[in-house]
Amino acid sequence: MRVELVNTGTELLLGDTINTNAAWIGQRLAALGIQVTRQTIVPDGAVIRVAIAEAAQRSDVVLVSGGLGPTNDDLTRESTAELLSLPMELNEGVLGHLNEYFSKRGKPVSEATKRQAMVPRGAQVMPNPFGTAPGLYFPAALGEMLGWNAHIFLLPGPPRELKPMIKNEVEPKLREWLPDGGSRRVLYLKVTGVGESDIVEAVEKRLECVPGLDLGYCIRGGDVDVRLAGAQSSVDAGAAIVREAFGDCITSEDRRIIEEVIVQFLTERGEWLATAESCTGGTIANRITDVSGSSRVFGHGWVTYANEAKQQHLGVPAALIEKHGVVSEEVARAMAEGALKNSGADHALSVTGIAGPTGGTPEKPVGTVWIALASKNAETWTMKRFSPGARDRFKLLTSQAALDMLRRRLCGIALRQ
The missing domain is CATH 3.40.980.10 (MoaB/Mog-like domain)
Known part of the structure; x- marks a missing residue:
């Protein structure tokens, strides 16, 4: 047609x-x-x-x-x-x-x-x-x-x-x-944390061998949508291949974005989220609150851009910043744990990094970011990411990595470093 x-x-x-x-x-x-x-x-x-x-x-x-x-x-x-x-x-x-x-x-x-x-x-x-x-x-x-x-x-x-x-x-x-309008199916597997080229390398040849399967990719908002279309049997066979390779990275199979998935998980569990952001300037909180119903799961968000704000509102010790630098695993951890304590939430995400284009050093170049997740009755997770490029792209990818860290905890999936 x-x-x-x-x-x-x-x-x-x-x-x-x-x-x-x-x-x-x-x-x-x-x-x-x-x-x-x-x-x-x-x-x-x-x-x-x-x-x-x-x-x-x-x-x-x-x-x-x-x-x-x-x-x-x-x-x-x-x-x-x-x-x-x-x-x-x-x-x-x-x-x-x-x-x-x-x-x-x-x-x-x-x-x-x-x-x-x-x-x-x-x-x-x-x-x-x-x-x-x-x-x-x-x-x-x-x-x-x-x-x-x-x-x-x-x-x-x-x-x-x-x-x-x-x-x-x-x-x-x-x-x-449509001649096959009644039988044709389309499935979108939303994969996060994996590049399009890596997905192609891992599964494309196998997917191309599935009879009657139409395959497509679309990079969108930090994700890669893998589109599988055809008869139900073909789509099921293709989906099994993608799930086998990237099952822990699939955030949804119904086109929902990760913040929608997280709000649903938190709602079902009756849990609350807080955020403490520096380099993302409130991007994580904005993404969460863009979802209808987020008021049931999100109560506190801090944008602690200045070192003084981190100390005053999150209780990050000045000595810790002086010793390790504001962009460090130790400061990200302290920010998340401070937000968890001060908010009374069940989970708290923090980010601290260098969005650029200025401010980088040979040891910590522009694009460096530390992310932390503190949760009640669980160890605090931390991870380092490097996303050089435009500021808006840096904020998007950093917020995506932080939200995926939370998704993994809520789903009982190991952290992907």
Whole structure:
């Protein structure tokens, strides 16, 4: 199945808005075993007509996002109707939705907004409970006179409106059209602490020998997603190979990121986490608190960037810093144990390192970091990592290593040095 994306919006071309829709759609379709063959971005205005026509000539499905609003440069709906020679008609159902939507907000429906209730004859309305512009589906038969065989979907641009419409309206149709849509399975094994090249070296040749297995990799947020797709038996065989090689490094098999996994573990155990961060500047705490429900498991977080802060808030002895240096196993340990004591939590993570680009020495170059985990009734774990590069990348990889240290303790898995 050949699927193309046509993204509309001058703001996308100017760089004012990042096109997250395309990435999200690509991931959703990949989970169905569909690879997007082409993406096109065009500015607002009449050029959208050309883009849709070109995509429809070479594709089975065209997904168009944006340009369905009330302004004079929102021309996606009108351009598609002109291409297919379809008259525009007032849709009472859409008009009723608009009246209800604005009535709840104490506003009248403007004449410009009523344009969104005009629907090309033959197009099917896709409800939009999260906005005003409905989606529209044009069956392939409407383009037969032009020599097309493409199903065309017009989708709203805002992600909060587009994503539910993709899930509820578009994906069910795509599954119907896939010859193996009912039997195909996709599994994402999220591996952390192992580089993509190491994964390839260890398992790729064996995975390539599994009949009917589609294989892919994606580096994302400090993890490597190993994507296995095909019949259930093929996916099971591939997953067994990856688990055998990297079972202790697989943080999830359902696309959850590590902080979501940790919040779930802590919630199930009724335990609390505290953090004491220096070089990451609160990144670990931020990642945890980005997860819904984290208030049940996270109560204290310190950003002790200065040595004085480590001494005052965590009880790290000045003599310890003087003797071993602030970036040391001893200081990381003292930070974690101080956070555990002062917070009353069940676990406390600490990090101290050199994010750079300045501040390094031959003995402790930029990218050096010590991580510690103190837990009630357990020995304190410490480990050293070296992640040179940009500051944001250093913070990401350091926070990832710290969270994985905690995951291993919660799962009863040995620390990977």
